[in-house]
Amino acid sequence: MPSDRHVPTGTATRPVLRVERGIASADDDRLAEEVPVAMHVDGEPFAVMMATPMDLEDFARGFALTEGRVGSIDEIERIDVQEVLEGITVNIRTAKTCGSRFSGDGSLPRESPDRSAGIADEIGSYKEHALPRQLPGRSGCGICGSRELEDVVRRPEPVGLGPTIGVDAIERALESLRALQPVNAFTGSVHAAAWALPDGAIVCVREDVGRHNALDKLIGAMSTAHIDANDGFVVITSRASYEMVTxxxxxxxxxxxxxxxxxxxxxxxxxxxxLTLIGFARPGRFNVYTRPQRII
Known part of the structure; x- marks a missing residue:
């Protein structure tokens, strides 16, 4: 565990009364920060997510892609991060040529001005016409802010061929991941998403109180580092919900x-x-639920 002299970004200490065997003592506890982050696309409010306030530009890139706001991260021209009294606003400026990585019509048309509402009012930001997902989202919820059933279960296009990886690569990634989570080591309360090469070497890790946020941050960081998403695998320290697969x-x-x-x-x-989906991954064992041919 990191020493008290090194407090990782995205963490804080708060006073706590510890009670053990009937004896109470005052102490300081190490906690992960969780703040409202308002995502805007070209100045228009899109969603408010509860997130750990670190790696927010990575978060914006990954979130814009996986939520269908851009067809490619290359469409993002600039990301502006601004702290306000009630939280943080992140404005994603695009080339306004949004495509979609979802089959069929992956996005809904904008609502008319009289039906839209500025979702970022809660954190002191714009009152503009909202994009489809215009409600607050919680740190552990991937569907909060979706208004229609068709917004919730989105069917992504087929993934590429992908690599083949050995059991030893999965073991190596699992064994090394724990040491690469400074926020979790300090607080014990955040999720991580890590990118590993086919041999199991981890090259990038992102952490957040929300599992979806951690994955979005990783995807954004991979784009910045020009990492080929078809040449490795992702490890997540959470359950594999459908949003994570999507x-x-x-x-x-x-x-x-x-x-x-x-x-x-x-x-x-x-x-x-x-997509090859592996669950219950532990040293020495795991379950392969789909496409086992990629595991050798």
Whole structure:
């Protein structure tokens, strides 16, 4: 665990009364920060997410891609991050040539001005016409802010061929990940998403109180580092919900390794888009739910 002299970004200490065997003592506890982050696209409010306030430009890039606001991260021209009294606003400036990585019509038309509402009012930002997902989102919720059923279960296009990886690569990634999570080591309360090469070497990790946020941050960081999403695999320290599968597939990731369980819908979507989904990954064992041919 990091020493008290080194407090990682995105963490804080707060006073706590510890009670053990009936004896109370005052102490300081180490906690992860969680703040409202208002995502705007070209000045228009899109969603408010509860997130750990670090790596926010990575978050913006990944979020814009996996939520269908851009067809490619290359369409993002600038990201402006501004702290306000009630939280943080992140404005994603695009080339206004948004495509979609979802099958069919992956996005809804904008609502008329009289029906729209500025979702960022809660954190002191713009009052402008809202894009489809215009409600606040919680740190652990991937569907909060979606208004229609068709917005919730999005079917991504098939992923690419992807790599083949060995059991030893998965073992190597799992063993090395713990030492690469400074915020979790300090607080014990955040998720991580890591990118590993086919040999299991981890080259990028992002952390957040929200599992979806951690994955979005990783996807954004990978784009900045020009990492090929078709040449490696992602490891997540959470369950594999369908939102995690969808975000990975939209980013072109072909293999997802989750430390916890997948959901039935996640397995269905992974099979449908050709993604290899692994759950209950622990040293010495894991379950392969879809496309096992990529595991050798």
């Amino acid at each position: 975000k990975a597939a939209v980013a072109g990731i072909a293999i997802v390794v989750a430390i916890s369980a997948p959901t039935a819908l996640a397995v269905h979507l992974a099979s449908d888009c050709g």
